[in-house]
Amino acid sequence: MRGWRRPNGERGAVEVGVAMAGALLVVGAIVGNGVASTLVDMSDGATWLPEDEQGTVVQINPATGEPERRLQIAAADAELELAQRDGRLIVTDRASGAITAIDLSTLLASGQRTAADPADTRVLVGGGHVALVELGEGVVRAVSPLTLADIGTPYRTNALADAAIDDSGRVWVIGQDGQLQELEYRADAREHAVRTDVPVEAAGPASRLVPHARGVTVFAPDRGAVVQVGSGSDITAGVPQLEGAVEVAPRSPSDLVPASVPELGRVVVLSGRSVLSVDVSAIGCERPAQPQTFSGRIYVPCSGAGKVVVLNADGTRAAPDIIVPGGGDPRLTIDEGRLVVHTRDGSGGYVIVDGSGTTRVVEPEPTAVTPVPVDRALPPRPQVPVVPPQQSGTTPPTTPPTTPPGQPTTPPVETETPTDLPTTALPTPPTPTLPTPTLPNPTDTGTSTPPPSTGGPTETGTGTAPVGDYAPSDVRVVATADPTVATVTWQASQVPAVRYQVTASTGVGTEVAAGAALTSPLTGLTCGRTVDVRVTAVHQPATTESVTREVPYTTPACAPGVTPTDTPTTTEPPTDTPTTTEPPPPTSEPPTDTPTSEPPTDTPPTDTPTTGPTSPPPPTAAPVTNVTATAQPNGTVVVSWSAAPEADSYSVQPAGSGTGTSTTGTSATLPQAPGTSVAYDVITHLGTSTARSAPSQTVTAAGAPAAPGVGVTVTRDSLEQVTLSFAVTPGGDGGSPITGYTLNYSGTSITPNQVPLGTQTTHVVAVDCSGQALCRDGGTVEATVTATNAVGTSGNGRGSGSLGPAAIPRDGDQVLNGSTSRTTTSTVELSITYTPVAAWSETPGTCTFQEDGGPVQVMDCASSTRVASAMSQRNADRSISATVTFTGGGITASTSLNEFWPGEAYCDPSGICYQLQSAPDTEVEIVPLPWTPPQVPNPPVVAAGTLMLGLAGLLRVTRRRTEATHPDPTAADAPTTPEDR
Numbered sequence: 001m002r003g004w005r006r007p008n009g010e011r012g013a014v015e016v017g018v019a020m021a022g023a024l025l026v027v028g029a030i031v032g033n034g035v036a037s038t039l040v041d042m043s044d045g046a047t048w049l050p051e052d053e054q055g056t057v058v059q060i061n062p063a064t065g066e067p068e069r070r071l072q073i074a075a076a077d078a079e080l081e082l083a084q085r086d087g088r089l090i091v092t093d094r095a096s097g098a099i100t101a102i103d104l105s106t107l108l109a110s111g112q113r114t115a116a117d118p119a120d121t122r123v124l125v126g127g128g129h130v131a132l133v134e135l136g137e138g139v140v141r142a143v144s145p146l147t148l149a150d151i152g153t154p155y156r157t158n159a160l161a162d163a164a165i166d167d168s169g170r171v172w173v174i175g176q177d178g179q180l181q182e183l184e185y186r187a188d189a190r191e192h193a194v195r196t197d198v199p200v201e202a203a204g205p206a207s208r209l210v211p212h213a214r215g216v217t218v219f220a221p222d223r224g225a226v227v228q229v230g231s232g233s234d235i236t237a238g239v240p241q242l243e244g245a246v247e248v249a250p251r252s253p254s255d256l257v258p259a260s261v262p263e264l265g266r267v268v269v270l271s272g273r274s275v276l277s278v279d280v281s282a283i284g285c286e287r288p289a290q291p292q293t294f295s296g297r298i299y300v301p302c303s304g305a306g307k308v309v310v311l312n313a314d315g316t317r318a319a320p321d322i323i324v325p326g327g328g329d330p331r332l333t334i335d336e337g338r339l340v341v342h343t344r345d346g347s348g349g350y351v352i353v354d355g356s357g358t359t360r361v362v363e364p365e366p367t368a369v370t371p372v373p374v375d376r377a378l379p380p381r382p383q384v385p386v387v388p389p390q391q392s393g394t395t396p397p398t399t400p401p402t403t404p405p406g407q408p409t410t411p412p413v414e415t416e417t418p419t420d421l422p423t424t425a426l427p428t429p430p431t432p433t434l435p436t437p438t439l440p441n442p443t444d445t446g447t448s449t450p451p452p453s454t455g456g457p458t459e460t461g462t463g464t465a466p467v468g469d470y471a472p473s474d475v476r477v478v479a480t481a482d483p484t485v486a487t488v489t490w491q492a493s494q495v496p497a498v499r500y501q502v503t504a505s506t507g508v509g510t511e512v513a514a515g516a517a518l519t520s521p522l523t524g525l526t527c528g529r530t531v532d533v534r535v536t537a538v539h540q541p542a543t544t545e546s547v548t549r550e551v552p553y554t555t556p557a558c559a560p561g562v563t564p565t566d567t568p569t570t571t572e573p574p575t576d577t578p579t580t581t582e583p584p585p586p587t588s589e590p591p592t593d594t595p596t597s598e599p600p601t602d603t604p605p606t607d608t609p610t611t612g613p614t615s616p617p618p619p620t621a622a623p624v625t626n627v628t629a630t631a632q633p634n635g636t637v638v639v640s641w642s643a644a645p646e647a648d649s650y651s652v653q654p655a656g657s658g659t660g661t662s663t664t665g666t667s668a669t670l671p672q673a674p675g676t677s678v679a680y681d682v683i684t685h686l687g688t689s690t691a692r693s694a695p696s697q698t699v700t701a702a703g704a705p706a707a708p709g710v711g712v713t714v715t716r717d718s719l720e721q722v723t724l725s726f727a728v729t730p731g732g733d734g735g736s737p738i739t740g741y742t743l744n745y746s747g748t749s750i751t752p753n754q755v756p757l758g759t760q761t762t763h764v765v766a767v768d769c770s771g772q773a774l775c776r777d778g779g780t781v782e783a784t785v786t787a788t789n790a791v792g793t794s795g796n797g798r799g800s801g802s803l804g805p806a807a808i809p810r811d812g813d814q815v816l817n818g819s820t821s822r823t824t825t826s827t828v829e830l831s832i833t834y835t836p837v838a839a840w841s842e843t844p845g846t847c848t849f850q851e852d853g854g855p856v857q858v859m860d861c862a863s864s865t866r867v868a869s870a871m872s873q874r875n876a877d878r879s880i881s882a883t884v885t886f887t888g889g890g891i892t893a894s895t896s897l898n899e900f901w902p903g904e905a906y907c908d909p910s911g912i913c914y915q916l917q918s919a920p921d922t923e924v925e926i927v928p929l930p931w932t933p934p935q936v937p938n939p940p941v942v943a944a945g946t947l948m949l950g951l952a953g954l955l956r957v958t959r960r961r962t963e964a965t966h967p968d969p970t971a972a973d974a975p976t977t978p979e980d981r
Helices: 007-033 775-779 838-842 939-965
Strands: 048-050 054-060 067-072 080-087 088-093 098-103 108-114 121-126 129-134 139-142 160-165 171-175 178-185 191-199 208-211 216-220 226-228 234-237 254-263 266-271 276-280 292-294 297-302 307-313 317-322 328-335 338-343 351-352 358-363 473-479 486-491 499-504 511-513 519-522 532-536 547-554 626-630 636-642 647-655 661-663 667-671 679-688 689-692 709-716 721-729 739-749 750-758 762-768 779-788 796-802 817-820 826-836 846-849 855-859 865-871 878-888 891-901
Touching: 048 080, 048 328, 048 338, 088 121, 121 160, 129 160, 129 171, 160 208, 171 208, 208 254, 226 266, 234 891, 254 292, 254 297, 266 297, 276 878, 276 891, 292 328, 292 547, 297 317, 297 328, 297 338, 297 689, 297 865, 307 328, 473 532, 473 547, 486 532, 499 519, 626 679, 647 667, 647 709, 661 667, 709 779, 721 739, 721 775, 721 779, 721 796, 750 762, 775 779, 817 891, 826 846, 846 865, 865 878
Parallel strands: 709 796
Antiparallel strands: 048 054, 054 067, 080 088, 088 098, 098 108, 121 129, 129 139, 160 171, 171 178, 178 191, 208 216, 216 226, 226 234, 254 266, 266 276, 292 297, 297 307, 307 317, 328 338, 338 351, 351 358, 473 486, 486 519, 499 511, 499 532, 532 547, 626 636, 636 667, 647 661, 647 679, 679 689, 709 721, 721 762, 739 750, 739 779, 779 796, 817 826, 826 865, 846 855, 846 878, 878 891
8 A cells, every 4th residue: 555645735725724814814903903894884873854744753764764763743734843963852843833852762752842933933952952042032041851841040131133052052142233142051050151242243133153063153144244253263254245034054064154045046155264155046056045064065955946056165066966856845954974855745755965975865655654643642550449448437537648758659549438327427626726837739749649640641750751831831920009019820831730939039929739829929029120030830850840930020110209129028928916906096085884775685684873864965076177288399298277166186188088197286298199189188086976078179299200301412523532412301390390310321332421410401522432333333322311309200211322334444345346257169257356435445544455365465445456367168167266455544344255157068169069077977986995004003913924924835835845855656647636736
């Protein structure tokens, strides 16, 4: 038998295996931490889209676009707006005003409230906070993400134009007066604190905000400007093309901020530190809607065109238009790292755009997912078994035991009363008088009787919280005859409360049980003050925290001579002290103990002898005469009369009244409401007899003066000084001579001033306003004036005067004009020309221009100058920009303009046609793989792989040498295979 050895094929396989293992180790160390890495495009999140016509919201898988769940939020033909961030979903129906929070763990409504003005209400979600802003009322509320109930004290300011929340959770609001504020919610104080408060001079009621990671951008079409604040590098630029209504991106990076101007067919973009105005109407987007910024591109939906235009950061076209399935008006939603293009009714499907710009159309079946209502009830609780009645002879407790606080409540027990037993009324034991402790309301969480189950959401912590408004509604405060007391009424919250607490910034309210009349007195108020009145609904702790509704209330004006104080008045609670009635005024003879002439029939006779003969009849009082009433300068009235023949005392009172002032003389000084007309009676008292006089003449009491008028004139003397002139027009003196006037004035760049005028009715003052807004931009000066006499002080007479802006160069002045003209069949010329206006040409200073970010060049402020120009191929996109700046006299103003040629296809006279150069290939798009090797490979793995490759080579060399020195005698006749080699 011949010697046997391992076939060459097996040796070759071993060598190949070792070499492959080493190669894999080396490649794995270089490529990543492992032999192979497979990336699967998956998403564990979900994207919600509104479907207005059905009143539903649909959840789609952002990776596949397929619908997974559908919730019925509102009735058909709704106007749904979604806020989905930080794992929260809040839906606002602009048609009904309903705002619904969805618990994504149960897909049930966890809270709901109704906006008083849906069009002016903003729901903001960001940075872990949820805020509700009422623009018209100027109110910013921090609300619970689960129940939407108010948390803490709302922030109140003037009417707002818009509101937004940045990624840090700061709320930004822009007032209709142009005041921009940054608000930070402080959980410890449960209120918003103002961090930034700056005026934006170009802003007004039409201004809109775009939030960023930090800060906001203000698009102000009121005066054509774009302003960025709080993002680390503030920017201000004038944009003449920004006018009319604007639709801004709901959120964007601070270096690429778009806004659409539908009426002009333009999109204004803040790109870096430049502002571009792109005419999208030239590319078939005549009414651009709300744009979105996604992966460095701008997506502009085109209303009425059924498509979305895609732009680069420089305003040029970035990709072919996205056609909306079904042809409806497109809406854009960014979530889970993708952009979804959909329509109002959700018909036709969706277009999914990933970060590279690749689009995918998804057309699901309309009935693929059945809608589920968000307010559906949870399964009912099990019924409590009926407890048998007590055995005869036992006495049931008259009051159910009170469960200690913090212990679970005991469910109500059903009992049965036998009807065949006699019923005997038991005597009622006397009730001892004990101090009354403050106990929880019987319906509170500390009692043994829980609220009855309705089969809907429970309130004991199991299941979801009840749906509805947790705050009381329709809170009203009504004045009473006593200016220190008011009556507070309200309507119950939609979710039942256990009790209500009435409090105020000044004054004392009460606590009202939920089942009682929803009204409370508010005592301890101060006249002439505005207080915040709060009604708090206290709920079961398992349902939600206490929720407060707050309204302002102004107490009645103070009486003349009374100065209001800011010290809160505390009203002591009522006591059980019996009421004491004052005795009647003394008579001429003390009362006697003489018994009546006929004792009661059931009284036994007494041994007391009679007092003698019958007493004479009592005397009869006679009325006084010559009653006269005289008004005094201090507002009082003196009533005098001629004495009666005999009298114990007199009382003076308004004619026909039952209340008066007592005196023993023949005159009395009485207070009388200023300006009122009253006649007086005098009552004569004699023993038990009285007599009323004829009334006096009617007298009118002196009162405080009527409010005077005041005229204000503002005159600009120069850019450093204005003159204010005030002219007082006296009102009525109220029956008492005027002793003096007091003037108060303030206004733009003017601190409040108070000037005692004495009896003078004019005042002129020069105001230094160098470098301030009043001298340059004009403004309003407001004044109030009061008149004083011996009775009191009048109300405020008001007046104001305005000063227009000075004719000086300003940011955004329309001094640049762009144009594009065709020079040849194949070329166009773009140009921007500076055309001076009076403010620029007549104000001393220096003008410069800068073309496309190039060097700064000086020009004549009074001469028309071409500041930018460029030639372009007719079928290519081209844009140029220019900025002109005025400097002088402490004034710096600039205006920028961008001129854009979108390119167009054309045919030359010879019949050769040219397509757009900027249009990308719509059939094939090659995206390079964004792979970068790690900086530091894994050294041990590389070394092991290299060693194995070397071992494989050594094995092969050894095999070859063995074959050469010891040939296999059987190999001569064996067939040759690839493995043998």
